[in-house]
Amino acid sequence: MFVALPILVQWLLILIAHCKAETTDDKIAAMFRRLEVVEKKVEQVEKENKVLKKENKRINEKLETCGCANSQKDIGFEEPVRAEDVQYTNEIKLNGTTSLRPPLSPIQNVKTLNFEDHKRNYRKSLSLGTSSTTITTTTRMAFLAGLSKPITSLGSHQAINYDLVLTNEGQAYDSLRGHMVAPVRGLYLVSACVFVDPNNYLALDLFKNGQLISNFFPDGRGGHYDSESKTLPLVLEKGDIVWMRTHPGSEGHALPAHGGSLYNSFSGVLLYEM
Known part of the structure; x- marks a missing residue:
């Protein structure tokens, strides 16, 4: 009885050590499996990121083409030509008579408005029933x-x-x-x-x-x-x-x-x- 006890203890120690080894191996194997899943997800994210970068670049190029890629970018608008600034010339004759016609006047003054101002002006023009500035001249006769x-x-x-x-x-x-x-x-x-x-x-x-x-x-x-x-x-x-x-x-x-x-x-x- 006293001789078998140490042997039993030895077997129990071996059994415990073996169980611990199996538990450790299982944990390590589970960790590797999780790492493989994570690597696959990272790889998928990297692929999606590349696609998004290409799409973002394409959108930015289109926005730059439209002139509105940056909301702080100034946009030029023509200032309406005032009637007193129009110079009349006597160049067109009808049946021996001379008729006053306003010449085509080049743009003299240009104002810069940011994108928000442009949108406000556009909405205002729509509410007035016109989408552009109308320049009119009055013929005097x-x-x-x-x-x-x-x-x-x-x-x-x-x-x-x-x-x-x-x-x-x-x-x-x-x-x-x-x-x-x-x-x-x-x-x-x-x-x-x-x-x-x-x-x-x-x-x-x-x-x-x-x-x-x-x-x-x-x-x-x-x-x-x-x-x-x-x-x-x-x-x-x-x-x-x-x-x-x-x-x-x-x-x-x-x-x-x-x-x-x-x-x-x-x-x-x-x-x-x-």
């Missing part, structure tokens, strides 16, 4: 002309050359031909006054291009002065020609001047462009 001397004998279909020009804003009236040429499409007021001395009469016509617009028939055969005047609102296209001429049957009649008193006159004004 008005003329008044009369006779400096009488026409003693009118010819057939003779255009009346009102040579005494008091106003010719925009140079739309040609005194050499007696023609008004519309510089733009718009609504115009065209006026004429036809005057005759006592015991005289005549008829004049107001024409637009080849179209009769109105007749004037002052009659002084009762021994008195007589006149007739009309003011007509006309929609004219750009380049339309308006003038006064002798009505058939009035050839040889006289058109008095009376020292430039504007008894006989022709005038027009542009109310607004259309």
